[in-house]
Amino acid sequence: MPLPEASHRKHVHTRTIDCRGYEREDGLWDIEAHMIDTKTYQFRNNWRGEMQIGEPLHEMLLRVTIDDDFLIRDVIAVTDNAPFKMCPDISPAYKALIGVKMGPGWRKAIRMKVGGIKGCTHLTELLFPMATVAMQTIWPLRNKRKKKENESEQKSSRRPVILNTCHAWSTDSPVVKENSPKYYSGED
Numbered sequence: 001m002p003l004p005e006a007s008h009r010k011h012v013h014t015r016t017i018d019c020r021g022y023e024r025e026d027g028l029w030d031i032e033a034h035m036i037d038t039k040t041y042q043f044r045n046n047w048r049g050e051m052q053i054g055e056p057l058h059e060m061l062l063r064v065t066i067d068d069d070f071l072i073r074d075v076i077a078v079t080d081n082a083p084f085k086m087c088p089d090i091s092p093a094y095k096a097l098i099g100v101k102m103g104p105g106w107r108k109a110i111r112m113k114v115g116g117i118k119g120c121t122h123l124t125e126l127l128f129p130m131a132t133v134a135m136q137t138i139w140p141l142r143n144k145r146k147k148k149e150n151e152s153e154q155k156s157s158r159r160p161v162i163l164n165t166c167h168a169w170s171t172d173s174p175v176v177k178e179n180s181p182k183y184y185s186g187e188d
Contacts, residue, residue, distance in 0.1 A: 014038050019129055021137025024065075028073060031134045033062045033126040036081075047085050056081040062094070062126050066134060068142060070102040077123050090120050102131040103161060135162070159183060 015037050022030040037058035045051050059081035065074040077094035079087050096113040110127045113119075160169075160180050168175045172186030 011040050019133045021133050029066050029138055031064045031130045033130060035060050035126055045083055057083055058122050060122050064130055072097050072100050093119055102134050106131045
């Protein structure tokens with residue numbers, strides 16, 4: 001369903017974010033994010049000169065390599081386009097995330113390691129959705145493998161970490177009743 005009709009307006013800025021998850025041959029997983037900011041008008045940048053319509057003011061890429069337990073094994077941050085010459089210099093700081101686990105406290109861990117002056121606002125913001133992308137990438141394949149390995153086990157006995165993260169996964173919802181009945185707390 002589209003958004004309701006908007007007031008008369010003029011398009012000024014576009015931020016495009018593309019996140020992708022990859023299964024690696026070595027058993028690890030790569031979660032990548034690519035962000036581009038563009039303007040619909042020309043303007044002058046003190047470092048880069050005249051910026052053309054549609055030319056990226058910001059273009060940042062991140063690759064986070066994780067294992068099956070969502071533990072970060074490597075991080076690569078790249079700044080291809082930025083408004084200041086010094087912006088790409090902070091990219092190596094993102095290696096500080098190695099050893100951090102994606103899961104509860106993810107945003108807090110990001111802020112502690114690369115928040116504020118320890119990082120780049122745009123690269124740091126790209127990290128926030130990566131945990132969800134990782135879950136969407138890994139869980140279906142991991143569950144499929146587990147099911148193949150043990151056909152007799154119908155439902156996992158481990159408490160799903162997704163419980164109570166949104167209204168659909170509330171422990172009293174029909175989604176939990178169907179997918180994780182052991183943890184269902186609603187009325188029958």
